[in-house]
Amino acid sequence: MSDKETKEQVSRVSISLPPAILRELDAMVAEKGYASRSQAVQSILHQELLASHHDHEDELMAGVILLFYNNAATGLQQKLAELQYQNLAEVISSLHVNLIRRQTLEVLLVQGKVGKLQEITNHLVTLSGVISGRLHLIASLIPPVHEKGRPPPLEIDTP
Structure with a gap:
């Protein structure tokens, strides 16, 4: 996939932040090594969206x-x-x-x-x-551990 195709799939949003929160965001970006504020905000939003799944x-x-x-x-x-x-x-x-x-x-x-x-x-x-x-x-699933339609292994009697 070309860079142009990737960029077309991304939507741009704008947010306004008080100076104190922006300073904290910039400090976190530097501390954790994010490439940009956008990457940090995406990570934070992803975690919050996953947390909302606890209700489903x-x-x-x-x-x-x-x-x-x-x-x-x-x-x-x-x-x-x-x-x-x-x-x-x-x-x-x-x-x-x-x-x-x-x-x-x-x-x-x-x-x-x-x-x-x-x-x-x-x-x-x-x-x-x-x-x-x-x-x-x-937000993902593990591939099936057991093959569909295949019977589970025989149970082994334990003493």
Whole structure:
């Protein structure tokens, strides 16, 4: 696609800002390394538009649930694992990193209806021992993990 075609797909808007906010915007542009004010404003708007999707409970989206917890809390890791297993259709993958002072950072890659993802997040973050957590959605979907029409693998009996 040529530069001309790209520019034709972009709409120009104008905003008026008080001097104090403009100074803060310029400082943020410099600090974060944005190429321009426009790029910074696009990024901010994108984040706010994604946040508004939290109100659309039936919309399918992908995202991450970030959890920060005390791994010494009795039974917490088992409860977290059980909740993830109960929501196997939405929890695609998880990664946990052990930090200092018996703390853990866990990242869950999730996909599903926004309402269900928020419900899962609420269950996880309210467990005793979880210090903080949040759901961050992205405006895209993960390709299907399982092939359509192909039966799931056989269950393996565990002792």
